[in-house]
Amino acid sequence: MAELVPLRTAIEQLVRDGDVVALEGFTHLIPHAAGHEVIRQRRRDLTLVRMTPDVVYDQLVGMGCARKLVFSWGGNPGVGSLHRVRDAVEHDWPRPLELEEHSHAGMAAAYAAGAANLPFGVVRGYRDTDLASQTNVERITCPFTGEQLAAVPAHRPDAGIVHAQQADRRGNVQLWGITGVQKEVVLASKRSIVTVEEVVDELEPRPGAVVLPHWVIDAVSHVPGGAHPSYALGYYDRDNEFYVRWAEISRERDIFAQWMEENVLRESVLA
Amino acid sequence: MSELMAVSAARRLQDGEVCFVGIGLPSLAANLARATHAPNCVLIYESGTIGAKPTELPLSIGDGELAVTADAVVSVPEMFAYWLQGERIDIGFLGAAQIDRHGNLNSTVIGDYDHPKVRLPGGGGAPEIATSVRDVFVMLKQSRRSFVERLDFKTSVGERVRVVVTDLGVLEPDGDGELRLTHVHPGVEPEEVRAATAWDLSIAEDLAVTEAPSEAELGALRSLRTKGAPG
Numbered sequence: 341m342a343e344l345v346p347l348r349t350a351i352e353q354l355v356r357d358g359d360v361v362a363l364e365g366f367t368h369l370i371p372h373a374a375g376h377e378v379i380r381q382r383r384r385d386l387t388l389v390r391m392t393p394d395v396v397y398d399q400l401v402g403m404g405c406a407r408k409l410v411f412s413w414g415g416n417p418g419v420g421s422l423h424r425v426r427d428a429v430e431h432d433w434p435r436p437l438e439l440e441e442h443s444h445a446g447m448a449a450a451y452a453a454g455a456a457n458l459p460f461g462v463v464r465g466y467r468d469t470d471l472a473s474q475t476n477v478e479r480i481t482c483p484f485t486g487e488q489l490a491a492v493p494a495h496r497p498d499a500g501i502v503h504a505q506q507a508d509r510r511g512n513v514q515l516w517g518i519t520g521v522q523k524e525v526v527l528a529s530k531r532s533i534v535t536v537e538e539v540v541d542e543l544e545p546r547p548g549a550v551v552l553p554h555w556v557i558d559a560v561s562h563v564p565g566g567a568h569p570s571y572a573l574g575y576y577d578r579d580n581e582f583y584v585r586w587a588e589i590s591r592e593r594d595i596f597a598q599w600m601e602e603n604v605l606r607e608s609v610l611a
Numbered sequence: 612m613s614e615l616m617a618v619s620a621a622r623r624l625q626d627g628e629v630c631f632v633g634i635g636l637p638s639l640a641a642n643l644a645r646a647t648h649a650p651n652c653v654l655i656y657e658s659g660t661i662g663a664k665p666t667e668l669p670l671s672i673g674d675g676e677l678a679v680t681a682d683a684v685v686s687v688p689e690m691f692a693y694w695l696q697g698e699r700i701d702i703g704f705l706g707a708a709q710i711d712r713h714g715n716l717n718s719t720v721i722g723d724y725d726h727p728k729v730r731l732p733g734g735g736g737a738p739e740i741a742t743s744v745r746d747v748f749v750m751l752k753q754s755r756r757s758f759v760e761r762l763d764f765k766t767s768v769g770e771r772v773r774v775v776v777t778d779l780g781v782l783e784p785d786g787d788g789e790l791r792l793t794h795v796h797p798g799v800e801p802e803e804v805r806a807a808t809a810w811d812l813s814i815a816e817d818l819a820v821t822e823a824p825s826e827a828e829l830g831a832l833r834s835l836r837t838k839g840a841p842g
Contacts, residue, residue: 366658366687367673391687392735413735417671418634421732429730441719443738444657445696448688464696465739470765474724517678518658521687548684573675580670 342511342554347535347566350559351377354531355386359498362389362451362529363396366520367417367578370570371503372396373563374535376604379403389497391447391521395569395586398422399604401437402596408438410495412447419583423590433593441475446492451521453494454528460491500529503567504552505574507536508543511554516546517573523550526557535563537575612752612778614832615796617643618824619776620704620748628701629653631740634672636750637704639835642668646831655700657736659685668835691736695743703744705737705767706751709759712789712810714749714769716741717762724764734766741767746774753777758808779804781821782812789813796821 345353355361355378363371363378375396378386387408390397394416400406402424414422428437442450449461462480466472472490480491502522504515513534515522526532534552539562543551554560569579569586589599613636620640624630626649632641642665645652654663658673662682669677678684685694694700707716708731718737722728741747749772751757772790775782781794791813792804797820805812824832 367671368658368675368678411733413733415732417673418669421730426730430727441733443734444687444736445691445739448691452688452692463691463739465742467742468765468768469734469738470724471719471734471738517675518660518673518684519686520659520673523686524688550686571675573678578671578674583670 342534342557342560344507344509344511344539345559345561347374347377347561347563350533350561351381354533354558355381355383355499357383358385359383360387360389360496361499361501362495362497362525363501364390364521364525365503365567365570366392366518368518368520368570369503369515369522369567369572370394370396371501371535371566372568372570373566374501374503374533375400379405379600379604389495391444392417393422393425395583398424398586398590399600401425401428402434402590403600404434406437407435408440410440410442412442412444416583416586419587423587424596427593441471442492443471446477446490447495448521450492450495451524451528453492454496455524458494460493463490463492466490495528497525497529498531500525500532501535502526503535503572505537505572506543507534507539507560507562509539509541511557511560512543513552513557513560514543514546514549516549519550523552526552531558532556533559533561535561535566537564537566537572612796613639614824614829615821616640616750616776616778617832618828619781619794619821620750621647621828623748623774624649624652624702627651627653629655629699631655631657631695631700631703631736631744633704633706634669636706637748638668639832640704640750642835643828643831646835647827655694657687657690659687659690661685661694691739695736695739698743700744702746702748703740704748704750705740707749707766709757709762710749710751710775711759711762711769714747714772714775714784714788714790715762715765716749716767716769717764719764719766721763737767741769741771744771747772749775751775751777753779753804753807755807755809758810760809779807785813791815792818794819794821797823
């Protein structure tokens, strides 16, 4: 049952050291503010799950919150590498980072399986690639046709975190535009947090929207601007300049550390 | 040179084809085709936008412009299951750090997987795009570091690669599926292309020279270049 709580409280209560945590968002509605709160609360040994880890995962990894990353494409879209993730993988800084790497189709199927309370998802992929031997998939045979397929174990995060445009006062949530895998993440996770741009008296139905009823969410936090530098359709645009600047901020360890100190660690807690 | 790459790829798109588009050069090429000879091309970005009609080139595959102009926006699991795996897409664009003579691609690591020299972004949609679309178009700059005898990691398979557009020319598979040089860009000698390829690249008997971009193509390219677009 969704409770409207401050973000600090939501993270304190629902994200624990050692958890498997998915903060999802496909370019749009990426829960940056929630990721920053995880960093401020110094969570450790997390297994971070995300199809497209970008800047906020670079920050979590660079601040030493994660021991493992489960992903399918890690980069700064249109800009280049994630320097902090690369430093962790290539030089074990600030600590070693284990990788479990999938394809997008595999990750999406794994979330959908988790949401459906099934043990695995099925895709036709991974065939004849080197990915199959490096990741956690198994070949299975279709019992009806004999076709060889790939089984991907379901994602069942301990905590799933997404950002949305609106919630009502009971904690029902609505998001629209590019909705990514957010519905699947919330339904697949044992505990879930949704940060929202706005709390309204009543949700107005929007074309193509995803509506998550309050009783599948544990905490809703009102965090205006909580997706920045990602965007929230109808509220603010993507801060493309910041993504470009991140390449410079994140390249060197000390500049990164200083930026995090000034912009994340010192920030007074939102909402 | 990226202009010539975009033009070479765009010309190979037929009007009305359904294209799975990545960011950067593929997005430039597909939007150039839409702005010139193929106004009815359907652009699909893996963020879930079907029939996106951006007026500015997006910096990322999930820009708001794509969702607002799309015919439909679907979830990411639906995109990969119903639309891509469902084989409803004609053309898929891929880039990579390395390609071999059979069009197999590496976008995962340079060096050993467990102790990489360079950790690349990873496969993303590529493994399934490579086996689910009708024709794969590859776009990447040509050098001995990228056109390799042996991939460090096979991220996607080359069996559906129909054309490889580089900054030097165009490669297409012969009857045995081996890539050979079929076009050089204006001012490029075939030997230059061979020198920029780590395998013994064969040259098509009917090797052609890429036609220089037309005024219409250049005009369309200029009007598309905005908003932090690469190149």
